[in-house]
Amino acid sequence: MIPAAFEYHRPDSISAALAILQDHGDDARVLAGGHSLIPMMKLRMADIPHLVDLQDVADLRGISVQDGTVSIGAMTTQAELIASADIAKAAPILHEAALQIADPQVRYMGTVGGNIANGDPGNDLPGLMQCLDATFTLAGPDGSRDVAAREFYEAAYMTAREDDEILTRVSFAGTDAGYAYEKQKRKIGDYATAAAAVLLKKDGDKVSSASVAMTNLSDVPVFSKAAGAALVGTACDADAVKAAVAAMLDDIDPNEDNRGPVAFKRHVAGVILGRAIARAWSRS
């Protein structure tokens, strides 16, 4: 499978990359790890006359934790996330999730920014970033702007990012909440049939705060405010979990595909969320 011909650009700064995007409009696209884009180019489902490889842009790399805020450069790979002691400490849910993305070879190349900005409903980090209430920073011709993860996704492959913008960083408050990223998939490397990101805080023996987001159960990631609300103030008992699952099922809208019919996906979503809540609670 050979992609259509294209011109290759390898800028070494964000401003140089933005200038190329300005010159070529929607004929240009940025390349991060390439493990979503290159397969689409090989299938000729993506035709990109100008490919802008971001691997030399140092400003897009690096993980930092300052005053409790975690900041991750868009070109950070999943393997770098997994290896980061800072992430394991400040956001263990991200460590747990990154281990469940694709396979080892893909994780050496696949990036945080690509996973987030591509807008594929199957990607794991969008839902996770909504659970963490992260902020995405976009650089464009008129400077930088921030967009909340919970406002970023519009439809499958459609996001708040404009064609002439580059996602540069994601940031969020580090958290010591009980956490779980639970993912049901048919095999290693597959997208989720259903996945759930859950953060729970405990006060005494009650849930004091809860955040729930679901992956691959709609054409966008689903932050379920109602599912979180159903848990707050409860002892996270069976009735509370049942109420949270019911609330989540009202928010998702899965499509039938080769992972199963809608009824099956709704069933799996409930099971997965139940497991994620139980694990997060046991860690809170």
Added chain:
Amino acid sequence: MTKHHVKMTVNGEDRDILVEPRELLIHTLRDQLDLKGPHVGCETSHCGACTVDLDGKSVKACTMFTVQAAGKDITTIEGLGNPDALHVLQESFREHHGLQCGYCTPGMITRAHRLLQENPNPTEEDVRFGLSGNLCRCTGYQNIVKSVLAAASELNAAKEAAQ
């Protein structure tokens, strides 16, 4: 489209090649450099038969353009051992029947090599997780895992003896 001169190190040798940007690394290795060890399997980055080592990472050469690899240090199965001097992993795969048809083997061994660099004392679960990006359609995983674990022991014994 503009062709690019790409300089990279392959199995310890400096190479300078001319490629179209759309040329995939697997095709450069096999067709321009005549390294037939990395195989074309699924072509969709699932099977891992095309795995090579690139700057200390295992990558699927079917999902990378050669221009992306400019300046990198690449090792293929040909760089690990040869018929007269097999790598410990190759010897172990032979000893423990770690291959049947052999098509996935170069990718398996190249990936296992990196895994053992990162984790010289893997458990069986570590090996299975670490090789989860490589498929064997003869489904001979049991002996593949056995081969990698045996190679790890042998490498560790050799390291101890050397100390």
